[in-house]
């Protein structure tokens with residue numbers, strides 16, 4: 001693979017790692033603020049992002065590239081409430097999707113069909129994750145600041161997420 005593609009994949013390793021740590025911080029905030037359902041959801045999202053990162057690390061190594069395990073900046077760990085938490089979630093997923101689209105574009109420019117093929121898994125994954133983040137934020141926007149609505153959202157989030165994944 002070309003050095004520019006290798007660099008992009010290393011950047012992506014960093015973005016996935018950052019997302020994993022961000023979601024861990026979001027899970028911890030939710031835990032500390034009594035939103036146990038939301039905490040479970042983000043603990044699980046954090047694990048998923050870690051798997052996305054590891055999959056890239058293994059791929060770059062298999063292809064004989066050089067992996068750079070990145071230094072990360074501290075994630076945002078304080079939130080005004082659930083609405084801000086889920087806005088951050090959606091924005092994070094949109095950012096990751098944009099970076100993946102950029103890699104796909106560069107793969108086509110460099111005629112690297114092997115990496116292009118590998119990245120298709122991420123394209124599909126991002127479609128699902130972004131759709132889920134949008135659905136959850138839409139629901140919170142309907143609920144607004146209603147505390148009993150937040151209580152029900154916390155209770156039902158894992159069921160909502162599971163049903164979204166079956167669609």
Ligand code: FEO
Nearest residue numbers: 016049052096129
């Ligand atoms: Fe692996 Fe949702 O970014």
